[in-house]
Amino acid sequence: MTVAAKVHSEVVAERGLSRFFSDMFVVTERNIIALVRIPQSLFFSSVQPIMFVLLFRYVFGGAINVPGHSYVDFLMPGIFLQTVAFGSIGTAIGLAEDLHKGFIERFRSLPMARSAVLAGRTSADLIRNIGVLILITAVGILVGFRIHAGIWAFLGGLLLILLFAYALSWGFSMIGLLAPNTETAQVMSFPLLFPLTFASSAFVPVQSMPGWLQPFANNQPFSILVDAMRALSNGGPTADYVIKSLLWSVGLLIVLAPLAARRFRRSF
Amino acid sequence: MTLAIEAVDLVKVFKGGVRAVDGLSLEVEAGTVFGLLGPNGAGKTTVVRILTTVFLPDSGRASVLGHDVVTASEEVRANIGLAGQFAAVDENLTGLENLRMIGQLTRLSRNTAVARANELLELFELTDAAKRIAKTYSGGMRRRLDLAAALLHKPSVLFLDEPTTGLDPYSRQALWGVIEELVNEGTTVLLTTQYMEEADRLSNVIAVVDHGKVISQGTPSELKSTLGATVIDLEMSSNEEADRLGRLLLEKIGKQPRLVGAGVELPLENGPAQVRELLEIMEAADLMPVRLDLRDPSLDDVFLSLTGHVAAELQEGGRK
Ligand SMILES: Nc1ncnc2c1ncn2[C@@H]1O[C@H](COP(=O)(O)OP(=O)(O)OP(=O)(O)O)[C@@H](O)[C@H]1O
Ligand SMILES: [Mg+2]
Numbered sequence: 001m002t003v004a005a006k007v008h009s010e011v012v013a014e015r016g017l018s019r020f021f022s023d024m025f026v027v028t029e030r031n032i033i034a035l036v037r038i039p040q041s042l043f044f045s046s047v048q049p050i051m052f053v054l055l056f057r058y059v060f061g062g063a064i065n066v067p068g069h070s071y072v073d074f075l076m077p078g079i080f081l082q083t084v085a086f087g088s089i090g091t092a093i094g095l096a097e098d099l100h101k102g103f104i105e106r107f108r109s110l111p112m113a114r115s116a117v118l119a120g121r122t123s124a125d126l127i128r129n130i131g132v133l134i135l136i137t138a139v140g141i142l143v144g145f146r147i148h149a150g151i152w153a154f155l156g157g158l159l160l161i162l163l164f165a166y167a168l169s170w171g172f173s174m175i176g177l178l179a180p181n182t183e184t185a186q187v188m189s190f191p192l193l194f195p196l197t198f199a200s201s202a203f204v205p206v207q208s209m210p211g212w213l214q215p216f217a218n219n220q221p222f223s224i225l226v227d228a229m230r231a232l233s234n235g236g237p238t239a240d241y242v243i244k245s246l247l248w249s250v251g252l253l254i255v256l257a258p259l260a261a262r263r264f265r266r267s268f
Numbered sequence: 269m270t271l272a273i274e275a276v277d278l279v280k281v282f283k284g285g286v287r288a289v290d291g292l293s294l295e296v297e298a299g300t301v302f303g304l305l306g307p308n309g310a311g312k313t314t315v316v317r318i319l320t321t322v323f324l325p326d327s328g329r330a331s332v333l334g335h336d337v338v339t340a341s342e343e344v345r346a347n348i349g350l351a352g353q354f355a356a357v358d359e360n361l362t363g364l365e366n367l368r369m370i371g372q373l374t375r376l377s378r379n380t381a382v383a384r385a386n387e388l389l390e391l392f393e394l395t396d397a398a399k400r401i402a403k404t405y406s407g408g409m410r411r412r413l414d415l416a417a418a419l420l421h422k423p424s425v426l427f428l429d430e431p432t433t434g435l436d437p438y439s440r441q442a443l444w445g446v447i448e449e450l451v452n453e454g455t456t457v458l459l460t461t462q463y464m465e466e467a468d469r470l471s472n473v474i475a476v477v478d479h480g481k482v483i484s485q486g487t488p489s490e491l492k493s494t495l496g497a498t499v500i501d502l503e504m505s506s507n508e509e510a511d512r513l514g515r516l517l518l519e520k521i522g523k524q525p526r527l528v529g530a531g532v533e534l535p536l537e538n539g540p541a542q543v544r545e546l547l548e549i550m551e552a553a554d555l556m557p558v559r560l561d562l563r564d565p566s567l568d569d570v571f572l573s574l575t576g577h578v579a580a581e582l583q584e585g586g587r588k
Contacts, residue, residue: 010333010424011346011375019375026372034360037401106356106417109320109427111346112373 011111020113027120028127031094035128041090045132049083050139056203057143064204069148069234076140077229078202080158081222083136084129084165085197088172089189091125095176096185118264122169129165133158149235157232160245164225167252174260196222201230221248272298272425272456273319277328280314280480288314290480291328296458296473301451303471304460307575311480312460313353316429319458320350332425346375349423353430353460355414359403363394363413366402367420374421381420388416391446393439407434415443419450426450428459432466444470464568478575491570498540499569502532503559513555520549526572532557535569 035041056075066074095118098104107117137145137158147154172189179185199213200206200222209217217223225248228241273296280289289311296302304312317323319330321341329336335343358366364385371381389398392412402410411434418426428447432440447457447470461467467474468488475485484491504510510530517534518524525534536542540562550556 011421012343015342023373026369030358030361030365030369033365034358037360102352102354102356103358105317105322105352106350106370107373108322109345109348109350109352110370110373111342111375 020116020119023112023116024119024123027116028123031121031124032127034094035090035124044090045083045087045128046135048086049079049132049136052082053079053136053139053143060203064208066205070144072140072144073146073148073234074205074230075203076137076145077157077233078200078226079136079140080133080161080229081164081200081226082197082202083132084161085168085193085222087129087132088125088165088168089186089193090128091121091169091172092176092179092185092189093182095121095173096179096182099177100181114264115261118170118173118260121173122166125169126162126166129162133161147233149231149233153232153238156242157229160228160232160242160249161225164221164245164249164252167249167256170253170256170260174256174263177260177263196220200226202226221245221252224248270298271334272296272300273302273330273332273458275315275319275328275330278315278318278325278330279327280311280318280323281326287480289318289325292477292481293328294475294482294485296456298456299451299454300472301447301457301459301470303467303474304458304477305464305467305474305571306460306477310477310575312477313429314480315477316350316352316427316458316460320348320427321345322350347423348425348427349418349421350427351415351418351429351431353433355407355410356417357402357405357410357413360401362399362401363389363405363409364398366413367417370417371420376421384420385416388419392416393442408436408439411435412439412443415446424454425456425458428457430460430462432461432463440466464566464571468566476571476574484570484574492565494570498536498562499565500534500536500543500546501559501561501563502534502557503561504530504532504555505558506530509555512553513550516549516553516555517546521545523573526569533569535565535573 035045053075056079057072061071061075064071068074098117104117108114175188176185179188199209199217200220201217202222206214206217206223224241224244228238228245230236231238231241273294275292275294278289278292279287281287292311292315294302304315306312314323318325319332319337321337321344324338329338331337331340332344333347335341335347337344358369361369364382367385367388368378368381371384372378376384386395386398389395392415394409394412394416397405397409402413405413411431415428415431418428431447432443435443444466447459451457457470459470471488473485474488474491475482476491477483484494486494502513504513507530510527510532513532514525514527517532523534525532534546543562
């Protein structure tokens with residue numbers, strides 16, 4: 001009695017890598033369109049970092065003493081990292097919204113590669129970060145930022161930052177899936193990002209911080225990434241920073257991506 | 269008989285211990301419309317989500333077109349369409365972009381997806397709004413867009429969770445027409461609804477669900493005949509009198525009549541002969557109606573008599 005009905009010609013499920021990539025592309029495209037069309041997300045990913053550049057360059061910068069080059073050269077590597085890190089809040093919010101508006105439910109009923117939902121989200125973030133880093137570099141140059149270590153080293157530094165941001169996207173995907181709503185996703189993100197961004201070498205030299213804070217500020221990943229970027233932009237020894245940065249990025253990616261994927265499967 | 273959908277003893281318990289689906293079984297014959305009816309929180313949406321592979325069941329099994337929803341979920345998804353209870357429309361995309369995206373994710377090529385999207389936009393009278401961002405759509409337009417998305421790849425089994433909630437009468441009629449046409453072409457439809465008229469008109473078989481179980485099942489006319497032949501409608505002179513009569517009848521004959529304003533409705537299990545008994549009760553209590561009517565039962569009556577305890581518990585503020 002339990003025979004499959006063959007009223008319509010039955011569709012055979014498609015599998016494999018080509019399906020994964022084509023689905024990932026479709027989801028990425030959708031997220032990019034949303035990014036451009038939502039005024040808030042456009043503001044947070046472009047206007048806000050520009051304001052930080054101007055604020056630190058012209059308001060706080062005069063009061064901060066840095067060794068070596070000018071303050072704006074010290075600042076920009078920090079701004080690069082801060083921008084992509086703050087941008088990943090959008091990942092958490094976007095996924096929480098998809099989950100609670102029933103969008104993920106729809107995705108889960110489609111014959112698509114389920115892994116493409118998170119992969120498409122993180123790829124869209126990667127593309128956004130590329131655009132924003134180009135924009136911020138241009139703004140930096142307008143306010144006096146100069147690359148001293150050569151263009152290729154500088155681009156290599158940006159790649160390091162992009163890789164680190166990609167790993168962060170997976171972590172914030174998980175926050176988005178865990179949060180009971182979009183507001184909470186945002187609230188959960190800040191306490192993580194604030195200490196990592198501001199208790200780091202991004203805006204001020206770590207030596208100016210109180211002694212008890214310095215071990216954390218020196219060794220946490222945001223500082224390591226900023227130091228690597230700074231070395232690749234301003235010159236100086238790079239190998240140690242770059243290796244540590246790569247280890248952090250790859251390590252976080254290896255841990256966070258499977259965790260987020262597992263959380264995605266378990267949310268139902 | 270070929271079964272398009274089969275579920276056996278499905279159970280789904282949510283965190284916090286809510287047994288949303290509690291040993292539910294059903295069989296849907298290919299090419300028919302199966303209606304799931306039940307009060308809020310009965311578990312209808314959860315069943316639909318299990319059958320469409322969105323949720324995993326905790327126990328029991330289910331299959332669609334012979335494919336197990338857990339072990340062969342890819343095959344299930346390739347052959348179904350789902351329009352969930354809450355329209356899953358991307359507000360930042362236009363209507364056309366929404367459909368194109370879903371079409372591509374259901375394995376249509378980009379061009380086929382666009383062509384098919386335009387067909388469906390036309391069918392659901394959204395062509396004029398096709399290039400507008402869905403944020404600007406009204407509730408009914410979003411719903412129609414969501415329904416269109418479920419039909420993109422011409423699925424052979426269609427799941428519709430309260431498809432006409434929020435549609436105006438005209439759009440509702442139009443959707444019924446679309447569903448009937450799909451069924452004529454051989455599509456199997458499982459739908460949930462709050463509208464008896466809809467279940468009555470569309471469904472070949474109706475299952476009434478409550479507390480996660482099927483408590484009654486049959487064709488619309490079978491269900492109606494379980495109630496006996498006749499329903500009595502009484503109109504009292506005020507709402508207070510109707511309430512008093514409701515309590516009195518519950519006490520004397522053990523059945524909770526349905527109260528609608530000053531109206532009191534009760535299926536007569538013993539047929540018209542019971543009218544006399546009722547009149548005697550009312551006369552003794554000096555509660556005579558201003559109008560009395562006898563009619564055939566509707567699905568509404570069936571639903572209320574099967575799940576009436578829910579209304580009673582609600583009145584006591586008991587049920588979550
Ligand atoms: N994701 C969830 N987490 C926890 N509990 C849930 C979840 N989804 C549903 N429930 C609970 O399961 C029960 C059944 O819900 P379901 O949505 O299946 O009912 P329904 O019959 O579709 O109701 P309605 O007519 O209101 O749509 C309810 O008590 C609901 O609170
Ligand atoms: Mg429901």
